[in-house]
Amino acid sequence: MVASLLSVAPSGIPEPFLRAESTAGKFFLMFFAVAFFAAVFGLVLFLASLLKGKRGEQGQGMLFAAPAVLLLAVGLLYPAVLTIIQSLRGKSGDGAFSFENYSAMFSQPELLTVLRNTALWVILVPFLATAIGLLYAILIDRARGEAFAKALIFLPMAISMVGASIIWKFVYQYKQTERPQIGLLNQLFKLVGLETQQFLLEAPLNTLMLIIVMVWIQAGFAMTVLSAAIKAIPDDIIEAARLDGVSGFRMFRYITLPSIRAAVVVVLTTIGIGTLKVFDIVRTMTGGQFDTSVVANEFYNQSFRYNAPGLGAALAVLLFVLVIPIVAYNIVQMRKEA
Amino acid sequence: MSTLQPAATPESMIDDAVPPSSGKAKKTATGDAARAVSSRWASLVAIIIAVLWTTPTVGLLVTSFRTQRDINSSGWWTAFGNPGAFTLENYREALEPGATSSFSQYFINTVVITIPAVLLPIFLASLAAYAFAWMPFPGRDALFVAVFALQIVPLQIALIPLLDMYTNKLGFGASYWSVWLSHTIFALPLATFLIHNFMRELPGELMEAARVDGAGHVTIFFKILLPLLTPALAAFGIFQFLWVWNDLLVSLVFLGGTPDVAPVTVRVAELAGTRGNAWYLLSAGAFISMIVPVVVFLSLQRFFVRGLLAGGLKG
Numbered sequence: 249m250v251a252s253l254l255s256v257a258p259s260g261i262p263e264p265f266l267r268a269e270s271t272a273g274k275f276f277l278m279f280f281a282v283a284f285f286a287a288v289f290g291l292v293l294f295l296a297s298l299l300k301g302k303r304g305e306q307g308q309g310m311l312f313a314a315p316a317v318l319l320l321a322v323g324l325l326y327p328a329v330l331t332i333i334q335s336l337r338g339k340s341g342d343g344a345f346s347f348e349n350y351s352a353m354f355s356q357p358e359l360l361t362v363l364r365n366t367a368l369w370v371i372l373v374p375f376l377a378t379a380i381g382l383l384y385a386i387l388i389d390r391a392r393g394e395a396f397a398k399a400l401i402f403l404p405m406a407i408s409m410v411g412a413s414i415i416w417k418f419v420y421q422y423k424q425t426e427r428p429q430i431g432l433l434n435q436l437f438k439l440v441g442l443e444t445q446q447f448l449l450e451a452p453l454n455t456l457m458l459i460i461v462m463v464w465i466q467a468g469f470a471m472t473v474l475s476a477a478i479k480a481i482p483d484d485i486i487e488a489a490r491l492d493g494v495s496g497f498r499m500f501r502y503i504t505l506p507s508i509r510a511a512v513v514v515v516l517t518t519i520g521i522g523t524l525k526v527f528d529i530v531r532t533m534t535g536g537q538f539d540t541s542v543v544a545n546e547f548y549n550q551s552f553r554y555n556a557p558g559l560g561a562a563l564a565v566l567l568f569v570l571v572i573p574i575v576a577y578n579i580v581q582m583r584k585e586a
Numbered sequence: 587m588s589t590l591q592p593a594a595t596p597e598s599m600i601d602d603a604v605p606p607s608s609g610k611a612k613k614t615a616t617g618d619a620a621r622a623v624s625s626r627w628a629s630l631v632a633i634i635i636a637v638l639w640t641t642p643t644v645g646l647l648v649t650s651f652r653t654q655r656d657i658n659s660s661g662w663w664t665a666f667g668n669p670g671a672f673t674l675e676n677y678r679e680a681l682e683p684g685a686t687s688s689f690s691q692y693f694i695n696t697v698v699i700t701i702p703a704v705l706l707p708i709f710l711a712s713l714a715a716y717a718f719a720w721m722p723f724p725g726r727d728a729l730f731v732a733v734f735a736l737q738i739v740p741l742q743i744a745l746i747p748l749l750d751m752y753t754n755k756l757g758f759g760a761s762y763w764s765v766w767l768s769h770t771i772f773a774l775p776l777a778t779f780l781i782h783n784f785m786r787e788l789p790g791e792l793m794e795a796a797r798v799d800g801a802g803h804v805t806i807f808f809k810i811l812l813p814l815l816t817p818a819l820a821a822f823g824i825f826q827f828l829w830v831w832n833d834l835l836v837s838l839v840f841l842g843g844t845p846d847v848a849p850v851t852v853r854v855a856e857l858a859g860t861r862g863n864a865w866y867l868l869s870a871g872a873f874i875s876m877i878v879p880v881v882v883f884l885s886l887q888r889f890f891v892r893g894l895l896a897g898g899l900k901g
Contacts, residue, residue, distance in 0.1 A: 266761045281702045309721030316714035323771035327747035387632040406883035407876040408832030410851045414872040528834040532855045564742040
């Protein structure tokens with residue numbers, strides 16, 4: 249204990265303020281951190297209150313913005329630039345300038361599989377989740393127990409993707425056909441007389457099985473946003489259409505869908521961006537083995553497991569580049585709507 | 587600016603707490619009959635979706651209350667035939683302090699990580715948002731657009747250089763400080779943007795009047811703005827809470843898997859890789875990690891939905 253009190257990290261921070269093993273120590277650290285940052289907050293305010301006059305006013309503004317802006321510059325912008333540089337310096341990230349990592353991404357078979365899987369995810373998840381969410385939102389609109397019905401579908405959004413992966417891994421659990429099944433899906437296969445399957449081992453089926461988990465999570469998000477949009481359609485439009493004899497599918501096609509177009513685009517793109525960065529599900533369910541890896545997971549593996557930080561950096565840059573067109577599309581669509 | 591427009595005004599989101607407007611359709615006898623038939627089909631499809639969506643969770647929940655032997659020898663759906671066999675043993679083992687298979691340490695780590703990682707960005711972002719909204723200074727607008735634009739940067743792009751900074755320059759290594767700081771940094775663009783938009787909507791006369799009375803920015807910030815900001819802070823706070831509580835990547839990169847610091851998510855993910863068939867532990871562990879966000883969800887549903895909508899693009 250004494251030794252740990254005396255030991256000091258390279259930066260000069262005493263150990264007890266850095267790490268703790270006991271529960272009390274951990275909570276002490278937590279309160280210390282909050283107090284420390286509250287003190288910084290107070291100091292900024294105090295310094296600001298000292299500045300007077302017209303110049304002082306401007307100084308106050310800069311002072312208020314400074315902590316956030318500095319943290320972003322040092323902790324996000326600067327690291328991003330370093331990552332881009334690293335991606336251009338070979339597999340190890342510290343060699344000579346080259347496009348090696350980027351050409352590897354589009355030529356190595358394993359990495360091409362990663363790109364193919366990512367494309368599958370980004371195409372399937374947003375459309376399936378949005379379609380199911382929209383269908384459900386329409387079906388339960390104004391129904392009795394709507395709030396409860398919504399909560400059921402929305403609940404997967406609240407839990408971690410790790411938790412969701414465990415839930416589904418159990419659904420997919422494999423036992424030989426003759427033996428009693430413990431995975432629900434294989435039990436159903438057995439009931440209808442099919443051989444049980446190793447759902448997470450056989451490519452490309454396994455990628456589809458992982459995609460189902462993400463759809464399961466995201467449908468609730470789509471449902472919530474679209475349900476709000478449907479409720480915002482003015483009553484008189486629907487009433488007028490109904491008087492003209494429009495109902496059922498035609499009502500959906502010609503009245504509902506055009507009215508909520510903007511919301512649908514937002515939902516599709518938002519889920520698309522989230523899906524592009526999906527990591528937890530792949531990592532927890534297969535670790536990216538058996539041809540299931542996606543860009544965000546491959547980034548982690550290359551950087552931290554295969555000792556190829558340069559390639560990892562290139563994959564991170566790819567992720568960034570892929571996000572941009574989706575955001576751009578979103579902006580263009582919103583402009584059109586406005 | 588428009589990508590995040592739905593997020594921009596949390597107040598404008600129609601929230602679930604509003605009861606569906608009633609008495610919409612003028613009913614006719616034939617329309618009624620047609621609607622009754624179609625609504626029966628609609629209910630059926632809705633129920634099928636709801637069952638599909640809840641069954642997997644129910645399955646694991648039931649499993650977490652079965653003995654290790656039962657779990658591996660029969661399906662969870664058979665458990666209802668023998669209700670006496672349910673047990674709390676898995677949870678006892680998963681929560682027992684000191685045991686190697688225990689999650690209790692990891693659970694504490696999750697709490698210790700989450701609370702500062704929610705509070706810090708709120709402190710910093712509300713200060714910055716106030717400056718961007720109500721305090722003119724040179725370069726302010728350009729700076730705000732830059733902060734706004736940073737929302738689209740995936741956090742992956744910053745991870746490795748940040749890790750290098752923490753270990754080699756700051757000496758944090760695998761300590762809570764690295765995750766607290768990282769979560770704060772990654773949250774700042776969204777938090778600043780959200781709170782700024784909310785502040786812009788407050789009437790400027792409020793600030794003017796206070797200034798005429800001789801109040802400084804500090805007084806205005808605390809006495810006038812903070813109380814008005816509560817809904818925006820709650821929406822962001824809950825979004826950030828869930829984000830951090832459920833996070834895997836950031837903790838995995840900066841903390842690794844040591845029981846000293848690693849959160850439950852990291853532990854559960856690791857167990858899934860190394861002891862993939864230890865369902866008695868995995869199921870209990872998964873539900874231990876889920877219980878807090880689910881309770882938050884059920885009790886704060888309104889803010890929760892707003893927060894999630896607002897933060898849809900983050901990450």
